[in-house]
Amino acid sequence: SEQLKDPKNFKQKIQDLKYNPKNDFDMIFFRDGRIFEQYSCPITLERKIIGRLWSFRDVSEHQHAEQELRKSEKRYRNAYERADFYKDIFTHDMNNIFHNIQFSAELISMLKDKPDKLKSSEEIFTTIESQIDRGSKLIDNVRKLSKLEESNIVLKKVMVYDVLDEAILFATKSIRGNKLDIKIKKVKREAYVKANEFLLDVFENILHNSIKYNKNPEVKVQVVFTVEQKYGWGVKI
Structure with missing residues (x-):
């Protein structure tokens, strides 16, 4: 026994x-x-x-085969549900992007014979470029989500300041109608962390929300790096 x-x-x-x-x-x-x-x-x-x-x-062989079959069935069901979920999100967001581009194109068509409205046309072109960037980002995010669920997470040594600079560049391009002032307080010349490509998404999302929900004409964002004794690096935005 x-x-x-x-x-x-x-x-x-x-x-x-x-x-x-x-x-x-x-x-x-x-x-x-x-x-x-x-x-x-x-x-x-x-x-x-x-x-x-x-x-x-x-009945070991039979039971193990049944268990593997149930696991396989669950994996395929989850994969199908994820694909359906991503499809709905992707379709909804892409429809919004296309709608914004179409609306901008119609405005340009209305303003093409009005030289005094040239500045407005330039703003509309900026909107179109922003929507194209948004669409590219959406496609990239869907790809990353699929990759995240299909493989193990691998962390590597990353220069955190470089990742933040890339996120700031994206935030600067995506902001419309506001001035953006981002100040970074560094504690060392170089700062490395163990991370993967999703660290960029973390910074981009935080910066995006900082800008999106700020109603001031000039958006001021302060990024403060700290050294935490227990966890290593700390970042406050």
Whole structure:
């Protein structure tokens, strides 16, 4: 019984079934991964239980195949649901982007014969460029999400200031109608962290939200790097 995963429970079951008139069916799991199907029934003589007949059958291969089949089914179901989820998000956001570009194109068509509105046309072109950048970013994000779920996360040594500079460049290009003033307070000339390509997305999302929900004509963002004794680097935006 020591070969079983739960020998104590099996011993107790034998005692409980010793004089039980009912038939019993169960699965027995071994420490080495084997699985046995167990069946038992009482042996009677002159209406008295004098013993119990036990039958065991090795069903390890069949059970393992069923388990793998269930895991595979779950993986494919999850993959299908994720694909459906990404498709809905992608379709919704791309429709918004195309709508904004179409609306901008219609405005340009209306203003093409009005030289006094040239400045407005330039602003509309900026809007179109911003929407194109947004579409490219959306496609890249879907690709990254798929990649994240298909593989193990691999961290590498990254210069955090370089990643932040790239995020600031994207934020500067995407802002419209506001002035952007970003100040960075560094504690060292070089700062390295263990991260992957998603660190850029973290910075971009934080900067984007800092700008999006700021109603001031000039958006001021301060990025402060600190050295944390327990966790290493800290960043406050």
